[in-house]
Amino acid sequence: MQLFLSQLMNGLGNGVIYASLALAIVLIYRTTGLLNFAQGEMALFSTYVTWKLVDDSEMGLPVAAAIGISMVIAFVGGALIERVVIRPVERSSPLVIVIVTIGMFLAINSIAQAIFGTDTKQLPSVFSDAAWVVGGVRVTAQTVGLVGVLAAECLLLWLLLQKTRVGLGLRAVASNPDSSRLVGIGTGNMLMLGWAISAALGALAGAMIVPMTPGLSAGSMQAVLIYAFAAAALGGFDSPLGAVVGGIIVGVAQALAIQYVDPLNDIELVVPFALIGGVLLFRPTGLFGRRVVERV
Amino acid sequence: MKSGPGARRALLIRGATTIAVVGVLCWLPQQYGPTETTLYAEALFIAVAAMGLNLLTGYNGQVSIGHGAFFGLGAYATGILMLDHGWPFLATLPVAAVLAAVVGAAVGFPALRVKGLYLALITLGLAALFPALVNKFVKSTGGTSLVQLYRVRPKPPEWASSFAAAEDQWRYYVTLVVAGVLFALMVNLVRGRFGRALVAVREHEAAAETLGINLARVKVSAFAISALYAGVAGSLAALVRLQANAGQIEVFQQSIIFLVAVVIGGTATTLGPVVGAFVVVLLQDHTADLIKDEPTLSPALFGITLILLMYVLPDGLVGGCRRLFRRIRGRMHAGSATDSAPT
Numbered sequence: 001m002q003l004f005l006s007q008l009m010n011g012l013g014n015g016v017i018y019a020s021l022a023l024a025i026v027l028i029y030r031t032t033g034l035l036n037f038a039q040g041e042m043a044l045f046s047t048y049v050t051w052k053l054v055d056d057s058e059m060g061l062p063v064a065a066a067i068g069i070s071m072v073i074a075f076v077g078g079a080l081i082e083r084v085v086i087r088p089v090e091r092s093s094p095l096v097i098v099i100v101t102i103g104m105f106l107a108i109n110s111i112a113q114a115i116f117g118t119d120t121k122q123l124p125s126v127f128s129d130a131a132w133v134v135g136g137v138r139v140t141a142q143t144v145g146l147v148g149v150l151a152a153e154c155l156l157l158w159l160l161l162q163k164t165r166v167g168l169g170l171r172a173v174a175s176n177p178d179s180s181r182l183v184g185i186g187t188g189n190m191l192m193l194g195w196a197i198s199a200a201l202g203a204l205a206g207a208m209i210v211p212m213t214p215g216l217s218a219g220s221m222q223a224v225l226i227y228a229f230a231a232a233a234l235g236g237f238d239s240p241l242g243a244v245v246g247g248i249i250v251g252v253a254q255a256l257a258i259q260y261v262d263p264l265n266d267i268e269l270v271v272p273f274a275l276i277g278g279v280l281l282f283r284p285t286g287l288f289g290r291r292v293v294e295r296v
Numbered sequence: 297m298k299s300g301p302g303a304r305r306a307l308l309i310r311g312a313t314t315i316a317v318v319g320v321l322c323w324l325p326q327q328y329g330p331t332e333t334t335l336y337a338e339a340l341f342i343a344v345a346a347m348g349l350n351l352l353t354g355y356n357g358q359v360s361i362g363h364g365a366f367f368g369l370g371a372y373a374t375g376i377l378m379l380d381h382g383w384p385f386l387a388t389l390p391v392a393a394v395l396a397a398v399v400g401a402a403v404g405f406p407a408l409r410v411k412g413l414y415l416a417l418i419t420l421g422l423a424a425l426f427p428a429l430v431n432k433f434v435k436s437t438g439g440t441s442l443v444q445l446y447r448v449r450p451k452p453p454e455w456a457s458s459f460a461a462a463e464d465q466w467r468y469y470v471t472l473v474v475a476g477v478l479f480a481l482m483v484n485l486v487r488g489r490f491g492r493a494l495v496a497v498r499e500h501e502a503a504a505e506t507l508g509i510n511l512a513r514v515k516v517s518a519f520a521i522s523a524l525y526a527g528v529a530g531s532l533a534a535l536v537r538l539q540a541n542a543g544q545i546e547v548f549q550q551s552i553i554f555l556v557a558v559v560i561g562g563t564a565t566t567l568g569p570v571v572g573a574f575v576v577v578l579l580q581d582h583t584a585d586l587i588k589d590e591p592t593l594s595p596a597l598f599g600i601t602l603i604l605l606m607y608v609l610p611d612g613l614v615g616g617c618r619r620l621f622r623r624i625r626g627r628m629h630a631g632s633a634t635d636s637a638p639t
Binding site: 029088092098099109237273276280281 | 359409411414417418425556593600601603610
């Protein structure tokens with residue numbers, strides 16, 4: 001039982017990480033209806049910026065401040081990317097946009113390596129390494145902190161999307177760009193804002209993820225991105241709540257599978273995708289996704 | 297079908313172009329050394345995979361970012377059969393094809409319910425899973441999952457010594473013949489009843505179904521055939537590269553390359569994937585040694601070129617050329633006959 005609970009905690013810790021990147025994916029999908037393959041690399045770049053701010057001998061900022069600054073930089077960067085790179089193909093077929101984000105994936109990854117070097121970096125965690133034993137299970141400050149950050153993120157997003165005028169605009173543009181333009185919503189600005197927020201979330205996610213991995217390197221985000229996509233698909237691409245639930249399910253299922261199902265060693269990736277396959281067969285738009293009614 | 301002098305001229309042009317292209321493709325290994333010949337062979341097998349993916353994504357509208365897995369399956373089938381069981385290369389080709397097609401059909405079944413991005417995600421899972429499975433279960437000679445074929449590589453036969461004396465030339469020509477046959481089959485497939493069914497399903501599933509098209513059969517077949525093409529491409533890749541391996545990143549990148557080749561060349565055109573494959577392979581090769589001191593920047597160059605290409609030619613190279621021809625022809629017609637105003 002104790003083992004089960006501690007694996008559950010492990011899984012939760014990982015799941016929260018997947019969820020944080022999945023949230024960024026979902027946000028872009030909600031506003032623009034497209035899947036951003038460069039999401040992980042954008043987060044990677046921001047995390048390099050965070051690392052630079054912390055590590056640099058002249059600046060040497062505390063981690064939390066560095067994360068804040070790099071989130072601001074990412075916010076601006078995300079807006080710029082939307083305006084400069086995505087805008088020209090906004091009305092093209094989704095496949096074209098997919099290729100553009102793939103191009104961005106390659107470009108950002110290699111530019112990050114060229115600027116920051118190819119060696120592995122260490123980014124300290126923003127949370128203390130304290131741990132408590134609750135009912136025989138080790139609970140780390142890391143996990144508690146991650147859950148807290150994610151919960152705050154979700155709450156803020158929910159407030160933004162559901163309770164503010166800007167949020168209403170974002171949702172309107174996502175559901176029907178042409179009509180929302182007719183009622184006077186600045187569609188372009190909304191799309192830009194969606195990208196900006198999503199990039200900032202990515203920066204936050206990156207800074208949370210990297211301290212839990214062996215180090216920051218060019219491939220840091222790629223495996224996480226796959227799990228985050230899995231989480232987003234499981235929850236439904238258009239649901240932030242789904243992203244969180246999906247992320248946690250993927251993380252926990254993965255941890256439990258490694259612990260209890262021996263043949264799954266090294267191939268624990270089977271778990272999230274078996275889950276996705278299973279869920280999508282019964283609910284083709286994910287657990288929390290909305291169904292689209294089609295007219296002939 | 298139109299007839300008359302215009303149609304005959306079009307047919308002539310098409311025939312001449314085909315002969316010219318085939319001629320150039322046959323001549324390449326005579327002109328260039330082993331490095332370039334291998335590079336062109338690489339473009340050829342990527343073209344095969346892209347043709348298959350184009351059937352699925354271009355004509356049928358099902359996006360897959362996991363065809364690297366079928367490609368890897370073909371490569372491993374060929375690699376293991378040649379190395380551990382001593383099969384000749386050509387005998388392994390059908391095995392790779394059938395294996396990939398069967399797995400492709402199995403993956404195609406969820407596609408009946410799952411659409412668009414969700415489907416793309418399932419195929420991404422496939423690309424992520426395949427390397428893990430290979431690294432866990434494949435223990436080739438040498439104890440790793442890397443299958444090396446240098447020891448069992450096929451030698452050029454006697455009768456081919458006049459044009460393919462070198463091994464790289466022989467491997468190129470084998471790839472060329474297989475790619476040519478598959479191209480001809482694909483052209484027939486998409487121009488026929490099946491091709492029209494694919495497009496109908498892409499455009500509107502419900503409408504296609506009311507026309508009596510069996511959705512399940514069409515979609516699963518499209519998946520199986522495209523997987524077959526990817527499998528054969530993988531098999532050819534094992535021959536050309538003389539190895540089969542499956543790193544997590546490589547399989548994902550391979551899948552992406554196929555998709556890029558399809559879109560760059562022009563989706564839902566027969567020639568597009570081939571053009572796209574050559575462009576992608578050559579582009580990658582050229583951007584790799586464009587910046588001498590900064591090799592890490594070459595993917596950036598490749599990525600940025602991709603983005604720019606999409607700005608200029610959103611419908612791909614073949615689509616763009618087609619538009620250009622149409623415009624020129626429109627001009628010519630407008631100049632010669634004033635009564636046929638464009639509508």
